[in-house]
Amino acid sequence: MLDNLFYIILPYAAVTLAIVITVQRYLKRGFTYSSLSSQFLESDELFYGSVPWHIGILVVLLGHVIGFAIPRQVLWFNGVPARLYILETTGLLFGLLALVGIVSLIVRRFTSARIRAVTSWMDVVVLLVLLVQVILGVYTALFYRWGSSWYATSAVPYLRSLFTLQPDLKMIAPLPMAVKAHILNAFIFLAIFPFSRLVHMLVVPIHYLWRPYQLVIWNGDRRKIIGQAPRPRPKTVEATVPVTGDTVAASRPVVTG
């Protein structure tokens, strides 16, 4: 019964919340999408928290996603013991890195008076959920060996069954408590995601790498003015300062400050 609640109802509720609230928040309360960086208030300790945390967790997360996407290939890869050891050690190392990071971040958040001034309840919840998740993950990696392989044969089928709307708990029922707690906590994480600062990961500015340096926004429709001009312009797109690349079009005024 409890299993149904935790591993069928909760996942669907969490995913629905995550999607609906995230989108609604983006559209209606876009202002609240921010990294909420506190580096301005405290910078030195942040380095030892933020950097290991982000690098560690991103790699570990990527591992989970790969395992979910191509479980067969992962199993095949793990067929050679040397490769299995390398994969597992790598995962463990980055998991430990994330653990060091999250612990430093928690310590920093509660010891620095300035940081406490900008700490919300949700920040505390987020830090706790992440701490628990990383501890369970590292524990699993240490005591239930070769997770990269059994993840592919037990957890992945379960997760995929959720995706295909035919939830099937058979494969995860016999898993040890720590692992099941890890899965449960992941859904809790998903459920709080849209209400917390975690949404900043959705607005990572990848497009910066290829956009032009300068950005000019015209109030009216620039194309229309240029279109009316007697002299044809080389580019139809609107114009900017061509520092290295060029040209971004945007015609609507934006609310600013």
Place this chain on the structure above:
Amino acid sequence: MDVRLQIAMVFHLDKCIGCHTCSIACKNVWTDRKGAEYMWWNNVETKPGTGYPTAWEDQSKYKGGWETNGGEPQLKMGRRSLRVLNIFHNPDMPRMDDYYEPWTYKYEDLFNAPEGADQPTARPISMVTNKPIDIKAGPNWDDDLSGSPVYAANDPNLEALTPEQREELFDIERLVFFYLPRICNHCLNACCVAACPSGAIYKRGEDGIVLINQERCRGWRMCVTACPYKKTFYNWSTGKSEKCILCFPRLETGQAPACFHSCVGRIRYLGGLLYDADRIVEAMSVPDDQLVDAQREMILDPFDPEVRAAALRNGIDERTLEACERSPVYKYVKEWKLALPLHAEFRTLPMLFYVPPLLPVMAKTDAGVYDSSNEELFSPIEKARLPMEYLARLFSAGNIDPVRLALKKQYAIRLFKRMETVGDMDPLVVKQALAEVGCSEAEAEQIYRLTSLPTVDDRYVIPPMHREEAMQMLNDDVLADKGEAGFGFREAPVRGA
């Protein structure tokens, strides 16, 4: 030729009395809020001095501005492909302590303290933590050379001086300083725009005002590092960056920005400049000593029929061009060559220009002692208390020529007016002084008038670039843009969870 309009500014430093009225006007209107207490979009610093944030001009520490290194222009903070890796922790991010921790006082203690032998005091309280703090710095800690061994002596611009010059500068009898009011320069080649990974910072096409879209800003803080003038600020409460908006809601209704309007010394001028956007890269890439000239070059003559035609083609209307013809900024910067950009070597092409101060330069010294008993009325600027190298370092990227010209011209005009009003000057000497700087008597008179007797309308020639009108000129459906222009928030600016 891609002609664009820029609302540009001139600050006449000889007239600044360092009263900070401008800073207060700005603070009251825009930054008297949580998270913004420490921000001074307008600040006035004493030079020599380290300014706000402390030693902001030292780019070996703050990594602001552009670098060319002979090749493609690049942000000094590093190439952007590497820079994104710093997103988790920006190694060059200024901290609150580089500015100061904002505080208030526990005023209620003055009333609630029990009766006793001592006067009650109001203790300083941090506005971040709400706890008592020991005030270590403020936005204007080195005002009027206070603490000069710590502050003025560490002014990064003093590098331009020889050790002897430095020593002389701080001789008690020769002490000299002037004020430097600063706001965002609304640069043509802004680093803040170029560094923003979210693309939240932009230049408004019609008037060149640089703004941060509060809804698109995600708090990655790269602009704070990139702006060499340290005029973008991180709001520690909302998690968004903010900057001077040149009071665009006021400009749009034909009023001067609050700091301009309130300026007691009437040092501030504002008007339109036409410039050629195609020449930006060229102008920012020349060697240091040519930067001032290159920037002047790209400013276009609003009387030139060719420029006017190109401007009209670009959607700049007749009335705007008329305003550009009357622009005091055009006169000071291009016609008279009196106003110079601050730290042109940062290569952002700032659009705020300064008339370098003559007053400290004019003071005379005799064997290191201030002397007023000389026969000559004004001693020549070469004998200045404030070495010209210092001013050149501030206003012309180290090239003494533009600064010398600006000072000599002001000097010549003083002689000229002295001759006219008091009549104790040798006309030949005056003629020669004017000829030396290529200034006619008519021009001298004009400069004198705009410097000493300008009315509000002379100082602020705001082109009719107001958004409402611009919109009507551009769009058939006026209501389509209703509610979209102007300062404000569609939602309350509350901190995300």
